[in-house]
Amino acid sequence: MIKTLLQQVKQYKRASILTPTFTALEVLMEVLIPFVTASIIDKGIEAGDMRQVYLYGGIMLGMAFFSLLFGYLAGRCAARASCGFAANLRQSIFEKVQTFSFSNIDKYSTAGLVTRMTTDVTNIQNAYQMCLRIAVRAPLMLLCSMFMCFFISVKLSTIFLIAMVILGVALFLIMNRTTKIFREVFHRYDDLNAEVQENVTAIRVVKAFVRETHENEKFGKAVQTLYSLFVKAESKLALNNPIMMFVVYGCILALSWFGAKLIVAGDLTTGNLTSLFSYVMGVLMSLMMLSMIFVMLTMSVASAERICEVLNETPDMPTADKPLTEIRDGSIDFDHVDFSYRHGSGEKVLQDINLHIHSGETIGIIGATGSGKSSLVSLISRLYDVDRGSVRVGGVDVMKYDIEALRNQVAVVLQKNELFSGTILDNLRWGKEDATEEECKAACRAAAADEFIDRFPDGYQTHIEQGGTNVSGGQKQRLCIARALLKHPKILILDDSTSAVDTATDAKIRKAFAEQIPETTKLIVSQRVSGVRDSDRILVLDGGKISGFASHEELLQTNTIYREIYEAQTQGGGDFDQPSDGGKKENV
């Protein structure tokens, strides 16, 4: 895991190495300074020698200057290294996700990916900077201070050793206990947030049933639990500071007593004693810092794991050896195709599909939810790979095409489609980067989108909000169709893409298709018989198998499923008005 993360340091390796180096130098200066202070007192002040005072004062000023310089450089490098590392991590995750196939994407939720790239990366960034700066500083400080103490007086240094053991054990015990509680705390914290989330999304239910008080009480209980846990953990942490003080004060008292004896005996100078006083702090502060790092690191482990999960994900869409970039025509063939979303294990979504569609045909696809309509069309542009059998486009197995070339020729308008923030023109040009405004307008006319775009005050320059929230469901669908049309594809697949468009407009769009792009093979997945009845042939799917594949009239005669759907929708029992935005309707 650590290896995966460290690979992302890349161009910031230099800064990452320089940071601890400069920090080490800075620590060295800091450790030496009390030593010089001692000399000022012993050799200068006590000896009454002003020259020595100036000399050591000068040395100390010089050291302070270098300490400042190294400290500055270390701070800069640390910022550079950690921010750069974080940027690399974000970039790598983002790029990794771009290589994901649909089945990779299905594994992660949008929120999960966003958290990884934001909160988790920030956690790692902080932990990394902490490591670079303090992980070197603390042990080094500890070692140097100890060394200096031993240098001054071996006898008095044993006091430090005892103090360190006491503090170390105490800190370990506290940390050990609290990290356990904190883990529980975070768990509860998630629950609490889940409860808030639930209330935010279901506020209408809460209000409709007048359950505000009930929810408040429930939340109050959860908050109380969290409070108790937090208090339990933090009251243990509150011992940290007093214990630290206890050890420091103990050291000072012991130093005073034994130091006085040594000075009287002539084995120690007054200056040395004051230096020792300042090393007490140094030694114990480093221990404190080490325990802090320990906590920080344990907290960031979860983040690191989540990031690595994405970075180590392997895109499961093999590319062809010598990919073909030319697609002859828009014919489609399915040969004994089996498909499941979890290869090998999961339930079979499609079973033994055999299908031959000629170039330029218009094919309607109808069937109940879960009958495999979307799955079937998604195989054509290799959004997913088949388990068994083969799908051929233009007579060639889709596996042999360059994926980009294939997807440019097979345009899919997804069921759950998205527009991106930017103008309408920007969005349309996703289909064809260099499309002229005229081309875009033509595509919009075919998709019956021109009528509402023209009514916008800014027309084609209208800004679409993130997620397309400022256009209605039907308008969004029509824009998505126009965007796909701009690709001038050989095959156009509409996966229930007009569900929020009223039947009249729907018919108009289909008419435009027939007139303007007769050569393009058109596959129209729909819930409405009216959406497919004038297709050349209609494919009826049932439980992942083909139930019928013929014209409207023929199917009415021969296919019971089709007839039932037809009757339900025209005679009664079914719904007749348009469904709400984004809502898919089911009439079977």
Place this chain on the structure above:
Amino acid sequence: MKQTVKDGKARKMPVLKRVLSYMLKNYKFSFFVVILCIVGSALASVSGVLFAQELIDDYITPLASSASPDFSALASAILRVALIYVFGILCAYGYNRIMVNISQGTMRRLRLDLFQHMESLPIRYFDTHAHGDIMSVYTNDVDTLRQLISQSIPQWINSSVTILTTFISMLVLDIPLTILTAAMIGVMALVSLKIAKKSSLYFVWQQNDLGEVNGYIEEMMAGQKVVKVFCHEEKNIEQFRKENERLRQSAEKAHTYANISMPVNANIGNISYVLCAVVGAIFALRGYFGLTLGALVSFMTLNKNGTQPVSQISQQMNSIVMAMAGAQRIFDLLDEEPEINNGYVTLVNAEDKDGMLTETDHRTGLWAWKHPHQADGSVTYTRLCGDIVFDDVDFGYDEGKIVLHNIKLYATPGQKIAFVGSTGAGKTTITNLINRFYDIADGKIRYDGININKIKKEDLRRSLGMVLQDTHLFTGTVMENIRYGRLDATDEECIAAAKLANADDFIRRLPDGYGTVLTGDGANLSQGQRQLLAIARAAVADPPVLILDEATSSIDTHTEALVQEGMDRLMKGRTTFVIAHRLSTVKNADCIMVLEHGRIIERGTHDQLLAQQGKYYSLYTGNAIGA
């Protein structure tokens, strides 16, 4: 609702002051103790430092020069200091421990206040604020505030007290040296402030860039499948590289400034130390101002101790700036106006005694509106029947943008009113007016002859059952979810409701039956099963008036039939407003309202409307062309 009347002054207060007064509200005494403890512990530490002077001047120097050193005086002095230290340690523990209660207690109160206030906000608030933003107040903003309260504030107090006590001790030891040190501390504070200003400026930039990067990530992750379909990966990576690089740069600057403040301060401290040493040495050697060697040594330690808190304070600057932004968002939510709820007509259990309605405190199955009249102080009781009248109602989500025009309708008890029409015609909006999710702009809605604005919202909503199109379920068992409809319903009543809703069958087949725990909005159930539960939930509430929004989402044929049956049973004998998608529902309706662009364009029964050959006819025949 305590928050209804908000102190106008509280809003104008600067954020930091408001945070403090919020924290102090319940913990004035505790906080006072904390300050005492901090002072105690700081005094102990200063007196410890001063002891160094005594040690050298009064004990070590005389002892070193005496022929037969007697350590007993030193021993008692050390014992005395030890006692002071023990006092200091106790104080330190005291304030650390009390601070836990204060900070966590404040967090508890804050979370509860936020939540309770949120529950009291009108639906409009949730329409106009992204759910992610609301969530982030609870997670990010509360968290930064927690750090502020539990770390930064005690740190500030501690540092200030230390600076003060150190300064006083310094004055006691030597005045000229103190002035010198104070000057150096002044320089330090100035430099710190400069750095802090710069760094908080860059931190704000960083936050902005971070916001943009987050937005971009969110958008692209949500649209990842579309990106793949259009082979837009390369372009996205390029775009992201740009945004990411901008963030990296501002982050690097912000962190650089934050990182260098510590070494800069520490070394100004070092310089101050050298200056003191040199000047002090001159004084001590020449005997100016009666400065002794021991006093100088003590002073040197004080000098070091005095500069530390200054750099600590400056270190906290950034977290304070960041926490303030968070606190601002928290208070923004707390300052949102809650739903207006000044109705005075309440719903009570009633008994019918010889045609006269009287109020009782037990459930009789008979409900009445209790209507106190302000003019003469009398109280009248009106039987709850479910008679609803819309009198020329206009409504708009935004002021001046009317979406419903001149809506007139009446429903007598037990009637079934169906709304049909295309998306955006205003069907859902009308039903949202009955339970006052939104307030009307013009006209009147009467419920059993009472203007609904006069009815207390809780009571109004309690009399209305709702089955929404999006069924929201809560974390908890199936039984708890059904009981949501009426909290005092017994298990038997819940099961009876489930049976009525046709939900009993599938519930019994769940691994733990009614005890099965649902999580994540009932993610482990199918859409149809969730709808059945929602029907059961409404059934257990047993309201006289029902508002049903028939779901259009995918359900298999079998469940669809079950849902239909459950709905029909639920509607029996109740005034029902139904947003209909199913023909059978519409056919059975007493009156059908055909809506278009916020107006009722046709009304009547199924047969009447078919005869009209208008919009309804074209919808019904599925041939909307030309309509």
